[in-house]
Amino acid sequence: MVTRLPTPPQLDGWNHLYSGKVRDLYVPADGSDAHLLVVASNRVSAFDHVLEPPIPGKGALLTELSNWWFARIDVPNHLAGADSGAPPVPAEVADRATVTRRLEMFPVECVVRGALTGSGFAEYRRTGAVCGIELPAGLEDGDLLDAPIYTPAYKAPLGEHDENITFERSVELVGEEVATALRDTSLRIxxxxxxxxxxxxxxxxxxxxxFGRDPRAAAPGPAGLVLADEVLTSDSSRYWDAAAYADTALPRAERLASFDKQIVRDWLSAHWDRSGEPPALPAEIVSQTRARYAELLERLTAA
Structure with missing residues (x-):
């Protein structure tokens, strides 16, 4: 079960629609349905719980990084232009919110793995494959793959866990043209x-x-795909420091230290048995986590 979420703020020109673990969605107060206001909160979640306290500035850091990547990806995206006719972004969330087109989302999460780690490595140890893709024997946690692999997941209904699926299953869900476009576009990005x-x-x-599709427009791109949600952020991606990764004298945990909330997961794993409510995060864990988010943004976006 996910812990109770805080009451979202009231925003001028927008009505609250839905809150997830780390984001709040709003629709225009005038009743139009072409746009959404996506607000990235400072909330941090782990093991299906929203934790306390939040990470100061997290929403702004992730929004800035996502927008930076959107500007560099040659695929149509969900960001609405200034002349879209949508209400403006309210000043109180201006640094962590975006106005987007409202899309019909495909029920497939497009996962691309350039390295074998995390749940993929766990599955590989059991089966020698990831989502039905056979991999060479003898790979270790963190090994880079000769070529990135596409391992889609089915986006489960609210409250349920996503399910890793094969490409063939994604074809059954969305059709061959869309499934192929999702795979090829994801690998290219x-x-x-x-x-x-x-x-x-x-x-x-x-x-x-x-990805989604705009029902109001014939969007360009393969199968009318529109890139949506966040993109290539610390919450949706795993990044490693290249110098540390290349230093094989370092312990594996240091080589594979990621620029995300792994610090939070590690602390919780050491101090909580996952029964009842999770403990509050210490100030030093909050500070270290924010620093990792900020460092990735600075390193990627620096000229």
Whole structure:
């Protein structure tokens, strides 16, 4: 069960629609349905619980990084232009909110793995494969793959966990044309992003993308795909420091230290048995987590 979420703020020109663990969605107060206001909160979640206290500035850091990537990806995205006719972003959330087109989302989460780690490594140890894709024997946690692999997931209904699926199952869900476009577009974006990250001394290990279709427009691009949600942020991607990763003398945990909330997960794993409500995060864990988010943004976006 997810812990109770705080009451979202009232925003001029927008009505609250829905709150997830880390984001709040609003629709125009005038009743139009073409746009959404997506507000990235400072909330942090782990193990299906929203934790206390929040991470100061987290929403703004992730919004800035996502928008930076959107500007560098040659795929249509969900951001609404200034002349879209939507209400403006309220001043009190201006640094962590975006106005987007309202899309019909595909029920497939597009995961691309350039390295074998996390749940993918756990599955590989059990089966020798990830989402039905056979991999060479003898791979270790954190090994880079010869070529990135596409391992989609089914976006489960609210309150349920996403389910890893095969490409063939994604075809059954959305049809062959869309499934192929989702795969090929995701791999192409990942390849370009990984190259750019490498130029900044960062390894992009894996990520997830989400796509939709605008029912009001014939969107350009393969199968009318529109890139949506957040993109290539610390909350949707795993990044490693390239210098640390290359230093094989370091312990594996240091080589694979990611620029995200892994600090939070590690602390909770050491101080909570996952029964009842999780403990409050210490100030030093909050500070260290914010610093990791901020460092990734600075390293990627620096000229």
């Amino acid at each position: 990942f390849a370009a992003a990984r190259e750019l990250a490498a130029q900044r001394g960062v390894v992009l290990a894996d990520t997830k993308f989400e």
